[in-house]
């Protein structure tokens with residue numbers, strides 16, 4: 380085999396790829412001008428979903444599907460950047476899992492804007508200080524993220540996309556595991572590696588702080604301290620990583636919602652997130668869910684939260700398959716709404732490409 384000849388082949392293809400990427404970018408730039416004139420959003424989740432699905436289906440290999448999708452994530456990110464700088468707020472500081480979710484969902488072409496708390500991410504989007512926000516909704520180990528559910532009910536922003544982030548946890552410390560006396564982290568990661576801590580660091584004191592990035596800062600100051608944080612912490616700290624993937628469940632996933640001010644058009648494979656509160660009576664929830672059954676609609680999530688206003692009154696959060704503009708979904712929602720003390724659709728958005 381002649382390696383020089385193979386590399387000459389790669390050089391020629393790369394030149395062609397760069398030429399085509401620039402041609403694609405020029406079309407994107409023109410789309411940006413059109414969007415500006417017609418007051419349309421830059422980020423179009425339903426178009427991205429249709430485009431990615433088409434590419435995944437026509438991919439003959441040997442390029443694997445995941446790599447193809449990652450490459451296109453960055454291509455579309457660069458296109459968005461050419462159309463107009465887009466800002467995505469997240470609960471900071473830099474290096475948190477929410478930051479990682481922004482980078483993985485939107486690529487490196489957007490401006491990731493750290494905010495102090497989940498409520499601030501909602502306010503940044505509402506006020507226009509950010510175009511979009513990335514907020515965690517639920518984790519496979521720890522369940523729902525209550526501040527997000529509460530903010531969704533109170534705010535008028537829309538759910539415009541969803542994203543699943545596999546959460547891997549790492550132990551960072553200047554000391555070996557046997558010498559660690561105290562560990563800093565956010566409550567969620569602590570909950571996601573209980574078994575590891577019980578087995579390996581039973582005597583260490585666990586100290587909850589506001590973010591995994593803050594945990595790293597504190598652990599840097601004490602020689603017998605450690606922090607539990609995500610992979611991105613490596614980019615922001617000199618502390619060595621002394622144990623990898625310490626999460627109890629290797630399929631530990633956090634589901635995020637992208638919030639924004641736009642309403643998506645159907646992509647053909649969508650989800651709708653909504654919430655409702657019921658007047659208290661026997662069988663109320665059973666009756667409320669009947670329209671979904673009658674219209675043959677699948678429910679992928681149901682959660683309840685106490686309403687702040689009443690005693691033991693609950694607000695239910697539901698995700699269903701389908702777009703709110705589809706006749707069956709619209710009909711089911713209209714029927715459900717009749718029985719509710721409160722009813723709100725957060726938005727319809729494309730399902731994650733499996």
Ligand SMILES: O=C(O)C(=O)C[C@]1(C(=O)O)C=C[C@@H](O)C=C1
Nearest residue numbers: 410421422423426427455458459
């Ligand atoms: O089709 C558009 O609306 C574009 O802006 C182009 C493009 C792309 O690169 O393909 C970029 C951003 C959108 O989120 C969707 C698609």
